[in-house]
Amino acid sequence: MNSTKPVRPQVGFRCLAAAVLMAVIFCDPINGEDPNPLQQQPTEDRLSPIEEEFAYTAKSPPERVSAFLKIADRKMDAAKRLYKAGLFQEMAASLRGYSSALQGAVMGVAWGEDLGANMQRQEAAIRKVLRRHADILNKLENTQPSGPKPSLLQARAALASAEIAQPLR
Numbered sequence: 001m002n003s004t005k006p007v008r009p010q011v012g013f014r015c016l017a018a019a020v021l022m023a024v025i026f027c028d029p030i031n032g033e034d035p036n037p038l039q040q041q042p043t044e045d046r047l048s049p050i051e052e053e054f055a056y057t058a059k060s061p062p063e064r065v066s067a068f069l070k071i072a073d074r075k076m077d078a079a080k081r082l083y084k085a086g087l088f089q090e091m092a093a094s095l096r097g098y099s100s101a102l103q104g105a106v107m108g109v110a111w112g113e114d115l116g117a118n119m120q121r122q123e124a125a126i127r128k129v130l131r132r133h134a135d136i137l138n139k140l141e142n143t144q145p146s147g148p149k150p151s152l153l154q155a156r157a158a159l160a161s162a163e164i165a166q167p168l169r
Helices: 012-026 049-056 061-084 088-094 098-114 120-143 150-165
Strands: none
Touching: 049 061, 049 098, 061 088, 061 098, 061 120, 098 120, 098 150, 120 150
């Protein structure tokens, strides 16, 4: 007996999550944009072991999305505070792992959808964080002294990638 129930396309969120991963990989600062030598920069935009442990101890997809969004929020708030204090190098360091945190939140939604969970609240939370962080980045970009801004550009790329995966509605 054939079912008349429509099949939900599997393309949506998972393909877009892959786009986030690709953006993280390809959004490293270009040589010559950052005044720090390349040897002093981390090779990957990873979360710290403590942040990873915090996120991955969450057992359910909604909890994991929440944990990753908290990490991203803390990083953006730290960058904002350090910017106001004029500590631009430290601000760049505070944004390390930001892309990974956003990617983790998007992947948490995909995981929940794979399990059949309703992830609408988590999707709305991601959209809210994306809007708030975009506003903060706009202010930082417009008021930072002229010169290279690779950490802000990388954070902007992470936001754009997450927005593709989780369109603002």
